[in-house]
Amino acid sequence: MKIFTANQIYKADKFTIEKQQIPSDALMERAATQLFEWIHSRLQGAEVTIQLFCGIGNNGGDGIALARHLKEADYNIQVHVVNYSEKRSKDFLLNLERLKDRKIWPEFLNDDCVMPEISPNDIIVDAIFGIGLNRAPSEWVGKLIEHINASQAFVLSVDIPSGLPSDRMPWNTDHVIRASYVLSFQVPKLVFFLPETGVYQNQWELLDIGLDAEFLVKEEVDYEFMTQFDVQPIYRPRLKFSHKGTYGHAVIVGGGYGKIGAVQMAANACLSIGAGLATTFVPECGYHSLQTALPEAMVLTDAEDDYISEIKIPFKPNAIGIGMGMGTKEETVQAFGKFLKEVDLPLVIDADGLNILSQNPKLLNEIPKLSILTPHPKELERLIGEWKNDFDKLDKAKTFATKHDIVLVIKGAHTITFYGGKGYVNSTGNPGMATAGSGDVLTGMITGLVAMGYDSLPATVLGVYLHGLAGDIGASLVSYDALKATGIIENIGKAYLELFKRPEPQEGKGA
Numbered sequence: 001m002k003i004f005t006a007n008q009i010y011k012a013d014k015f016t017i018e019k020q021q022i023p024s025d026a027l028m029e030r031a032a033t034q035l036f037e038w039i040h041s042r043l044q045g046a047e048v049t050i051q052l053f054c055g056i057g058n059n060g061g062d063g064i065a066l067a068r069h070l071k072e073a074d075y076n077i078q079v080h081v082v083n084y085s086e087k088r089s090k091d092f093l094l095n096l097e098r099l100k101d102r103k104i105w106p107e108f109l110n111d112d113c114v115m116p117e118i119s120p121n122d123i124i125v126d127a128i129f130g131i132g133l134n135r136a137p138s139e140w141v142g143k144l145i146e147h148i149n150a151s152q153a154f155v156l157s158v159d160i161p162s163g164l165p166s167d168r169m170p171w172n173t174d175h176v177i178r179a180s181y182v183l184s185f186q187v188p189k190l191v192f193f194l195p196e197t198g199v200y201q202n203q204w205e206l207l208d209i210g211l212d213a214e215f216l217v218k219e220e221v222d223y224e225f226m227t228q229f230d231v232q233p234i235y236r237p238r239l240k241f242s243h244k245g246t247y248g249h250a251v252i253v254g255g256g257y258g259k260i261g262a263v264q265m266a267a268n269a270c271l272s273i274g275a276g277l278a279t280t281f282v283p284e285c286g287y288h289s290l291q292t293a294l295p296e297a298m299v300l301t302d303a304e305d306d307y308i309s310e311i312k313i314p315f316k317p318n319a320i321g322i323g324m325g326m327g328t329k330e331e332t333v334q335a336f337g338k339f340l341k342e343v344d345l346p347l348v349i350d351a352d353g354l355n356i357l358s359q360n361p362k363l364l365n366e367i368p369k370l371s372i373l374t375p376h377p378k379e380l381e382r383l384i385g386e387w388k389n390d391f392d393k394l395d396k397a398k399t400f401a402t403k404h405d406i407v408l409v410i411k412g413a414h415t416i417t418f419y420g421g422k423g424y425v426n427s428t429g430n431p432g433m434a435t436a437g438s439g440d441v442l443t444g445m446i447t448g449l450v451a452m453g454y455d456s457l458p459a460t461v462l463g464v465y466l467h468g469l470a471g472d473i474g475a476s477l478v479s480y481d482a483l484k485a486t487g488i489i490e491n492i493g494k495a496y497l498e499l500f501k502r503p504e505p506q507e508g509k510g511a
């Protein structure tokens with residue numbers, strides 16, 4: 001699913017109005033109808049007070065049009081116009097007139113206004129600013145936003161939390177609505193997925209306002225949100241007359257004294273995702289535990305007992321995952337550098353493999369093209385340097401991936417995979433996955449998919465998606481808190497099954 005910038009949304013708007021030959025307020029009316037149906041299907045006429053805070057642009061217009069629908073269904077509403085500018089939009093004014101025609105008189109809030117009383121039991125509709133926000137809200141509007149945030153009422157934001165810009169950090173973090181729920185139109189906004197800007201909403205959902213399909217299909221974007229439907233086509237079914245050689249031989253290189261478990265989990269995940277064969281390459285000390293814990297895998301050992309000193313693989317594997325639990329001892333650094341020079345297939349590099357690269361930047365030029373790097377935030381910082389904020393981080397990551405012609409995976413709540421100047425935002429996963437070894441599992445899964453013949457980018461996007469989905473299934477069985485990395489591995493099979501399940505019918509018409 002494409003993620004549009006604000007400018008692209010305006011373009012989509014214009015295109016739809018021209019192609020469908022509809023008046024400009026028709027999209028606002030669709031938006032308001034969808035908002036109303038979402039609310040009405042949940043409240044079923046409940047006697048709760050709904051306070052609508054509406055700006056004077058089209059976001060405000062959506063709120064005003066919604067107020068009309070709510071009133072017609074006999075809801076108890078209070079409408080406030082947040083009068084932050086003289087420049088009212090045409091469709092806002094049109095809907096204001098329609099509201100007045102129905103004898104509903106909004107309260108106009110100006111810079112000297114008394115803050116309206118809000119009960120914690122009220123429902124707030126936040127339609128102050130939408131994607132048109134392009135500068136800091138003035139002080140009194142900021143104070144009103146603080147007042148709404150302090151109310152403890154349920155806050156439903158229209159399109160985007162007011163005060164949150166769609167393409168940069170907020171000017172003042174206190175002057176952004178903390179939304180309980182966001183109903184966003186047609187396409188998700190990138191800010192929902194970044195750690196610094198995603199905190200302004202608890203949950204979001206899309207409402208279809210019928211932006212023209214031709215535009216949605218054709219428009220090129222910088223980011224995509226990878227849903228079930230985007231990931232499904234990547235999957236390649238196993239063939240009846242295939243054999244284990246068809247699904248590749250993966251090698252997992254890593255481990256050190258006390259850190260053999262990382263390799264074991266990666267190799268286990270690699271086999272669980274479907275690789276035909278898996279061999280581990282570990283220091284001698286890992287031999288017995290690996291052979292015991294994971295009988296499906298083969299084991300090669302280094303000459304050294306406790307660390308890796310020379311990586312020798314006596315056959316040509318289809319994929320290699322390297323780095324987990326490997327340490328950064330000088331001999332290991334040398335062995336890794338030599339291996340990078342010798343190897344002629346893309347690698348999946350994780351953990352200490354990444355740390356060695358950060359400490360020895362010259363090695364960056366030795367990374368085979370189309371290799372996949374999977375840093376968590378700290379490893380990423382060591383690789384690309386400090387960033388000023390999430391937007392700066394994305395720019396730096398994209399530049400780094402392009403410069404080295406690699407697939408770069410920024411792990412997090414919404415893992416983003418960069419390749420070829422484009423970012424793929426993952427839609428699965430949960431906080432239960434913030435647990436030791438879950439990154440090793442991901443590396444094993446991606447390595448397995450590469451061994452099976454998937455190209456680097458599809459292997460990564462599919463691997464990241466299934467990893468998050470297996471984590472979601474695991475957490476649904478044992479809770480977020482109790483989920484362990486091995487619990488993710490155990491549910492890889494169910495994740496495959498879930499990938500092809502038809503979604504449950506949604507309540508209401510939205511989403």
Ligand SMILES: NC(=O)C1=CN([C@@H]2O[C@H](COP(=O)(O)OP(=O)(O)OC[C@H]3O[C@@H](n4cnc5c(N)ncnc54)[C@H](OP(=O)(O)O)[C@@H]3O)[C@@H](O)[C@H]2O)[C@@H](O)CC1
Nearest residue numbers: 027028057058059129130131132133134135136137159185
């Ligand atoms: N296709 C879709 O998805 C559809 C979207 N729709 C809805 O339209 C919304 C976007 O509406 P919008 O363009 O009118 O902008 P909105 O956010 O209401 O702001 C209003 C104006 O305020 C101004 N301004 C900016 N910052 C300011 C500040 N700090 N303090 C004071 N003023 C400030 C700025 O004007 P400026 O003064 O810069 O000329 C801006 O234009 C969108 O989020 C969705 O809800 C639907 O109606 C239908 C289809």
Ligand SMILES: Nc1ncnc2c1ncn2[C@@H]1O[C@H](COP(=O)(O)OP(=O)(O)O)[C@@H](O)[C@H]1O
Nearest residue numbers: 376412413429430431433434436437438439440
């Ligand atoms: N809050 C979260 N929500 C979703 N996924 C998460 C969250 N925290 C961590 N993860 C996922 O768990 C994995 C953690 O990787 P990493 O930090 O490398 O773990 P380790 O080093 O212990 O193996 C990543 O794939 C990341 O996306």
Ligand SMILES: [K+]
Nearest residue numbers: 129158160162
């Ligand atoms: K809003």
